[in-house]
Amino acid sequence: MIIGENIHKSFGDLEVLKGIDLQVKPQEVVVLVGVSGSGKSTLLRCFNFLEEMNSGKITIDGHTINPKKDKLANIRAEVGMVFQHFNLFPHKTVLENVIEAPLIVKKMDKEKAKQLGRGLLEKVGLADKAEVYPSKLSGGQKQRVAIARALAMEPKVLLFDEPTSALDPELVGEVLQVMKQLAEEGMTMVVVTHEMKFAKEVADRVIMLDKGVIIEDADPKTFFENPKNERTRQFIQLVE
Amino acid sequence: METLRTIFDIFMTTYPGFLEAVVITLELTAISVVLGTVLGLFFALMKISNSKILQGIANLYITIIRGTPLLVQIMFLYFGITQLIILDNFWAGAIALGVHNGAYIAEIFRGAIQGIDSGQTEASRALGMTNNQAMRRIVFPQALRRSIPPLGNQFIITLKDSSLVWMIGVAELFSVANRSAASSFKQFETFIVVGFYYLVLVMIFTYIVRWYENRLDVDKA
Numbered sequence: 001m002i003i004g005e006n007i008h009k010s011f012g013d014l015e016v017l018k019g020i021d022l023q024v025k026p027q028e029v030v031v032l033v034g035v036s037g038s039g040k041s042t043l044l045r046c047f048n049f050l051e052e053m054n055s056g057k058i059t060i061d062g063h064t065i066n067p068k069k070d071k072l073a074n075i076r077a078e079v080g081m082v083f084q085h086f087n088l089f090p091h092k093t094v095l096e097n098v099i100e101a102p103l104i105v106k107k108m109d110k111e112k113a114k115q116l117g118r119g120l121l122e123k124v125g126l127a128d129k130a131e132v133y134p135s136k137l138s139g140g141q142k143q144r145v146a147i148a149r150a151l152a153m154e155p156k157v158l159l160f161d162e163p164t165s166a167l168d169p170e171l172v173g174e175v176l177q178v179m180k181q182l183a184e185e186g187m188t189m190v191v192v193t194h195e196m197k198f199a200k201e202v203a204d205r206v207i208m209l210d211k212g213v214i215i216e217d218a219d220p221k222t223f224f225e226n227p228k229n230e231r232t233r234q235f236i237q238l239v240e
Numbered sequence: 241m242e243t244l245r246t247i248f249d250i251f252m253t254t255y256p257g258f259l260e261a262v263v264i265t266l267e268l269t270a271i272s273v274v275l276g277t278v279l280g281l282f283f284a285l286m287k288i289s290n291s292k293i294l295q296g297i298a299n300l301y302i303t304i305i306r307g308t309p310l311l312v313q314i315m316f317l318y319f320g321i322t323q324l325i326i327l328d329n330f331w332a333g334a335i336a337l338g339v340h341n342g343a344y345i346a347e348i349f350r351g352a353i354q355g356i357d358s359g360q361t362e363a364s365r366a367l368g369m370t371n372n373q374a375m376r377r378i379v380f381p382q383a384l385r386r387s388i389p390p391l392g393n394q395f396i397i398t399l400k401d402s403s404l405v406w407m408i409g410v411a412e413l414f415s416v417a418n419r420s421a422a423s424s425f426k427q428f429e430t431f432i433v434v435g436f437y438y439l440v441l442v443m444i445f446t447y448i449v450r451w452y453e454n455r456l457d458v459d460k461a
Contacts, residue, residue, distance in 0.1 A: 032302055083363060100378075150367070
């Protein structure tokens, strides 16, 4: 579904990604872990070209992207993203947040978009909040709206950048629940998270990034019980 | 007591002429506010663009306007431009005020746009919007809302600054008052009256801006 080959990214002198190869199959849930600064968020942002790679190749659904020639906006429309800080549009209601991109990017008919939006809000359990503004929502509710907003573009892949890190502990569960449901429905997902329980229960593969390289790539059971790399072992001890 | 009496008399005898002049003052203000807002938006977008040339042009404009007195700009426009094109003094004054305002309003817009969290643009782009769509639909509406208090302030300054065009003979409020004071020899009392006019105008204006601000804020972040 999405293939990254030999991805390099530097910020000035700091090389954040040192040649990453990562292949995500359709319907697969891949969890990226690593200490902060390991490059996991940057990798995620390279996948939808919010971050410009220095070199490397990304193939989405069989199409190798040429960032110079292809319209990046069209590509991003196929790769949904959920952010740590939600980034909802505060001047728009919950429903308007969800239908903004279908209306503007896909030029969808307004009634059709509203119908789609209401359906998605129902899916994330917020049908009754359609007309309120984001400022009236809890963090967990905001993140669920953000997920509905990303789903509204019917993306082929959904990227999650630490979706629960900004939430109060008691609100984490409701967001993970929605993500778990999406995974069960067969959504292809790449998730950067510190929620090891989610990795264990939902992920098909867990990948450990360290100093810009992948040092562990295994199914959750092997990853947590029998990791190859010493750094991975230390990391697991640290977070558990 | 005697002074109060005189002030009242002056008020009663001058108000027909003064009210006519108020209309001119308001027209000057309205034209220069519209012109200033259009120019301000234009130059703000140039300043945040990626083009060094556009940035340079915007910086030059803002530097020159902010670095010279409004009175000099009015005189420059009046004596400079009217040599090239036929422009009556009212329009020369209105344009000078508008061009002057544009520089300050550009900075208001620029600050408001840059003050919007970059996550808003990122989220828009991640949803497949182009930079233009993100600016038009997401960033600018939020920036505009934040611009309203400083814009209101700038409009009040414009209203008061419009008195400076009396120098080029526009029959606005200050100019009419000045003439009236000179002919009646009651300068002190006349300027109290004219001050009162400006004060009332500014208070009405402040009230409108505050009302508009509150209306926009309902239920929103």
